[in-house]
Each structure stands twice: as C-alpha cells, then as structure tokens.
Amino acid sequence: MVTCSFVQYQEISCIDYRAGTLLHVLPVHLMLTSQRKKAILDALERDGQVLAGELSATFCVSEDTVRRDLRELAAEGLLQRVHGGALPASPATAPFAQREDMESAAKRRIAKRAAQMIVPRQVVIVDGGTTSALLVRGLPADLEATVVTHSPSVAVALVEHPSVEVILIGGRLYKHSIVSVGAAAAEAISQIHADIYFMGVTGVHPTAGLTTGDFEEAAIKRALAARAAETVVLASAAKLNAASPYRIGEIGLAQSVIVEARTDAKLTEPIERAGVTVLRA
Known part of the structure; x- marks a missing residue:
C-alpha cells in the first residue's frame, strides 16, 4: 500500500509500507506534469494498463489530476481511457x-x-x-x-x-x-x-x-x-x-x-x- 502525506511548504512524502521505505519527498510545485505523463506512459508500456487510484497514490496527487493527465494523453492518441484507468492506444x-x-x-x-x-x-x-x-x-x-x-x-x-x-x-x-x-x-x-x-x-x-x-x-x-x-x-x-x-x-x-x-x-x-x-x- 502506498500512502501520501502533506507536510509544510506543500512537500509530499510517499511511503511504500510493503517495503517500509520512503519512495520520495518532493515539493508539489516541482512536480512537472510532463514528468508525470511520461511516468504514466512508462507504466503502460511495462504493465499493460494503469489505474487512476494507483497513479494518484504513486504520484501523491488527486485522482482529478490523474484523470486530467489521462484525458490529455488520450487527446494526443497516446493511450485509451477506460473505466478506472487507461490501456495502451492502438496505432492501427x-x-x-x-x-x-x-x-x-x-x-x-x-x-x-x-x-x-x-x-x-x-x-x-x-x-x-x-x-x-x-x-x-x-x-x-x-x-x-x-x-x-x-x-x-x-x-x-x-x-x-x-x-x-x-x-x-x-x-x-x-x-x-x-x-x-x-x-x-x-x-x-x-x-x-x-x-x-x-x-x-x-x-x-x-x-x-x-x-x-x-x-x-x-x-x-x-x-x-x-x-x-x-x-x-x-x-x-x-x-x-x-x-x-x-x-x-x-x-x-x-x-x-x-x-x-x-x-x-x-x-x-x-x-x-x-x-x-x-x-x-
């Protein structure tokens, strides 16, 4: 399970309790949308699908933010949105x-x-x-x-x-x-x-x-x-x-x-x- 906690100066820490490790500590204003989108596409290529809830926890952002990312990537033809997440888009x-x-x-x-x-x-x-x-x-x-x-x-x-x-x-x-x-x-x-x-x-x-x-x-x-x-x-x-x-x-x-x-x-x-x-x- 991955959880996120907000601390002062809008800093976010993400902790993976399965491994007991701190995944990252990153100020929100430094999290670039382009980096998040690239990570989404990388996950799609690796796993074959992504789920909005899991992405929200991984990136420590709201599901609304994840859905916006998915909408924009879908508009570019880079993925196919489905209920709850996205799948790779076909180039065919x-x-x-x-x-x-x-x-x-x-x-x-x-x-x-x-x-x-x-x-x-x-x-x-x-x-x-x-x-x-x-x-x-x-x-x-x-x-x-x-x-x-x-x-x-x-x-x-x-x-x-x-x-x-x-x-x-x-x-x-x-x-x-x-x-x-x-x-x-x-x-x-x-x-x-x-x-x-x-x-x-x-x-x-x-x-x-x-x-x-x-x-x-x-x-x-x-x-x-x-x-x-x-x-x-x-x-x-x-x-x-x-x-x-x-x-x-x-x-x-x-x-x-x-x-x-x-x-x-x-x-x-x-x-x-x-x-x-x-x-x-």
Missing part, C-alpha cells in the same frame, strides 16, 4: 494508406499463414484491412473457394483469380477502412453460413477484448463473427495489448489469433490464458 487506427506501410513485413507473414488455413471449397469471410488485402493476393492460383467480403479492395484484388467466387457485401462505405457498414450490410451478412472468418482489428487485449476505431464497423465485425464456424484474428504486434474506443467483443469471440513468430511471449501469454489459440507466422 491511422488512415488506410498510412497503415499499408506499418509493419509490412510482419503483415505479409501473417497473411501467408492465414492463407494456408483455407481449405478448397470453403466459404471464407475476409475482413477489410491491409493484412486482409495481402491475404487474398497470396491465395494459390488453383484454389477453389468462395470469398465473402465487405471490402471493395479485397473484392477487386480477387478479380483475376480464376477459381475464387467473390460475394461483395454492400452498404454505406466507411472510407477510413474502405469497407461497407450499416443496416444493408448487416442484413446481407445474416444470410451467410461461412466456414472461417479472418477478422481485422485495431486492438487485442486480454481484458478489453477485441476493439476497433468505429462504432458501426465494430457491429459489422460482430455480425460477421456470428456467421462463421471459426473466427481468426490477424494481429501484428502493434495491436497486441492495445485498445481502441469501440468493442467488438470478448477476446474469446475468436478461436485463434495469428501473430508474427518473433512476438514477445509476454504479449501472447495472456491471450492463451484466455483460451484463445495463438498461431505464429
């Missing part, structure tokens, strides 16, 4: 063209591993996103299958494939991800029975679950997962232990997550503990 919410250049080598390996999971004559749902585009470009030329997608980019990438039938789900175009969303898309999706769904996300977190950056897009991803016998999440390292504003579902909504082979075990072990299979590419 950048515009589509910008995301194409992010972790491109890792995405190619993940896409190749996903393509190997497809069995001839399956009905396969392929989400939108940069990794999904790489997936369909890598399908064997002799593969016979049906690909269902709400991504015009994915559909166009399969135009020249000789034996893949393409079903393109229509609706309102969400330009950020170049996918169809809305009621028309949801209605069409409800008529599908697929063998496997390759889902793109912007965040995979053991407690926050699977998340993305748009409310309607999250709803469409839930609908697609409900129509597939198996859901496989494609997740480059930047998406692991990160969160975005809109929840698709619990992490257990997916049966498997494909990550790059060199992904740190500390990022994948919580996923496996949640009962989800981690496949390394």
Whole structure:
C-alpha cells in the first residue's frame, strides 16, 4: 500500500509500507506534469494498463489530476481511457494508406499463414484491412473457394483469380477502412453460413477484448463473427495489448489469433490464458 502525506511548504512524502521505505519527498510545485505523463506512459508500456487510484497514490496527487493527465494523453492518441484507468492506444487506427506501410513485413507473414488455413471449397469471410488485402493476393492460383467480403479492395484484388467466387457485401462505405457498414450490410451478412472468418482489428487485449476505431464497423465485425464456424484474428504486434474506443467483443469471440513468430511471449501469454489459440507466422 502506498500512502501520501502533506507536510509544510506543500512537500509530499510517499511511503511504500510493503517495503517500509520512503519512495520520495518532493515539493508539489516541482512536480512537472510532463514528468508525470511520461511516468504514466512508462507504466503502460511495462504493465499493460494503469489505474487512476494507483497513479494518484504513486504520484501523491488527486485522482482529478490523474484523470486530467489521462484525458490529455488520450487527446494526443497516446493511450485509451477506460473505466478506472487507461490501456495502451492502438496505432492501427491511422488512415488506410498510412497503415499499408506499418509493419509490412510482419503483415505479409501473417497473411501467408492465414492463407494456408483455407481449405478448397470453403466459404471464407475476409475482413477489410491491409493484412486482409495481402491475404487474398497470396491465395494459390488453383484454389477453389468462395470469398465473402465487405471490402471493395479485397473484392477487386480477387478479380483475376480464376477459381475464387467473390460475394461483395454492400452498404454505406466507411472510407477510413474502405469497407461497407450499416443496416444493408448487416442484413446481407445474416444470410451467410461461412466456414472461417479472418477478422481485422485495431486492438487485442486480454481484458478489453477485441476493439476497433468505429462504432458501426465494430457491429459489422460482430455480425460477421456470428456467421462463421471459426473466427481468426490477424494481429501484428502493434495491436497486441492495445485498445481502441469501440468493442467488438470478448477476446474469446475468436478461436485463434495469428501473430508474427518473433512476438514477445509476454504479449501472447495472456491471450492463451484466455483460451484463445495463438498461431505464429
């Protein structure tokens, strides 16, 4: 337990009674906001989450001060606020063209591993996103299958494939991800029975679950997962232990997550503990 006590001249002492040691004695007027914010981001990177109450005790400031810090860091896109604290923010919410250049080598390996999971004559749902585009470009030329997608980019990438039938789900175009969303898309999706769904996300977190950056897009991803016998999440390292504003579902909504082979075990072990299979590419 960490406690704080105010002494004269607004000096604060923080004592960790578990270790019986004085953590620091620092005049309040010398505690720079920038230093506190850096410490918050360091804690996020180290622990995967921060709690406002614990930060308040650690820094010997009010929870209102901590919440202000978190608001400002969230406004800069440096973290994702959640009830009681914050999680790392996913960088995968950048515009589509910008995301194409992010972790491109890792995405190619993940896409190749996903393509190997497809069995001839399956009905396969392929989400939108940069990794999904790489997936369909890598399908064997002799593969016979049906690909269902709400991504015009994915559909166009399969135009020249000789034996893949393409079903393109229509609706309102969400330009950020170049996918169809809305009621028309949801209605069409409800008529599908697929063998496997390759889902793109912007965040995979053991407690926050699977998340993305748009409310309607999250709803469409839930609908697609409900129509597939198996859901496989494609997740480059930047998406692991990160969160975005809109929840698709619990992490257990997916049966498997494909990550790059060199992904740190500390990022994948919580996923496996949640009962989800981690496949390394």
